[in-house]
Amino acid sequence: MEKAAQAATGGTQGSPQHRLCAVRHDRAEVIPERLAVVTGGNKGVGLEVCRQLALQGVAVILTARDEKRGKDAAESLRCESELTNIIFHQLDVRDDNSVTSLAWYIESRYGKLDILVNNAGVSGIVADEEGLKALNIDAETWTSGRAANLLKEVFQNTYDEALNCLNTNYYGCKRVTEALLPLLKLSTSGARIVNASSLASELKRMPNEKLRNDLCDINIWDEDRIEAVLNTFLEDLKNGRLEEAGWPMMLPTYSVSKMVINLYTRIMARRYPEMRINCVRPGFVKTDICWNLGLLTPEQGARGPVMLALLPDDGPTGCYFDQTEMVKIW
Ligand SMILES: NC(=O)c1ccc[n+]([C@@H]2O[C@H](COP(=O)([O-])OP(=O)(O)OC[C@H]3O[C@@H](n4cnc5c(N)ncnc54)[C@H](OP(=O)(O)O)[C@@H]3O)[C@@H](O)[C@H]2O)c1
Incomplete structure (x- = not known):
């Protein structure tokens, strides 16, 4: 990972690698004032984040793990919204090679990155969708986390899905962030990182009292400790x-993954005070990840992430937002 990061900045000045990068820079036609990467950009909130950022004049690299789905999504934005400042690049956040290849692409073409929206996410559940629909759970019960018992019938927390x-x-967000950090450090407009979180990350949903108290104290956390907690969870x-x-019983793995995303956001915000690094719950949005039970449109869900991607230099960092509102949850 470290090697990839160094390669991504052309960190070895004067080496053949560096000279190659310099030549490639010369070939780039225009370096955009603001350049963003959005993960999981082919549908849902991510696709809307791409659209709204591009409408604000940001050059957007829409990424998706599936080449066809990603290309089709970028094409749809170019055609339907007449946006020419969107390009596609493949990115599976679980795959080191895919992440390194994106970092290389950005380094060689643009030499910097300004905005990273870590949006890609999965539910961690194998769901019986028909059974879920038949339960007819209302939005209030769903978002309050009280549906856990009902959902036992239709949700399976398999180890593989976890x-x-x-x-x-979590690891996908960390992997992409680490690989793109050297490029974010070269941002010309002030680096912004936005991590997708969730209501499921609220500490009051963590029944384990010791862990709940620990999660409040950012001073005791680093990436190694997060990994140790995740290994205990898996065990x-x-x-x-x-x-x-x-552990939380409503979407257990998903909830834990978002709790540690909040921690990671705070760790990174402290480590890189010159950047603005925040996490955001997009709202309860009607998308595939929540089996389209949500109430908001993806357009509404994208507003929070987009606002945080475009924060001014004196904007907040290391904070949690519920849509566009800053909320104290730790
Ligand atoms: N919708 C809500 O109510 C809600 C609430 C709270 C938080 N969120 C968060 O918001 C974010 C976006 O979710 P959404 O609502 O837009 O859900 P969605 O429509 O299901 O979109 C999820 C996106 O993540 C992508 N993805 C999954 N695994 C990936 C991987 N390994 N590499 C790259 N991309 C991957 C998916 O790609 P494929 O099409 O290839 O699967 C898809 O583009 C997620 O982090 C989610 O946890 C959503």
């Missing part, structure tokens, strides 16, 4: 003792 969820929602899941160990 691994995939943590690898996407408890494997041994069927999630409830006994006091």
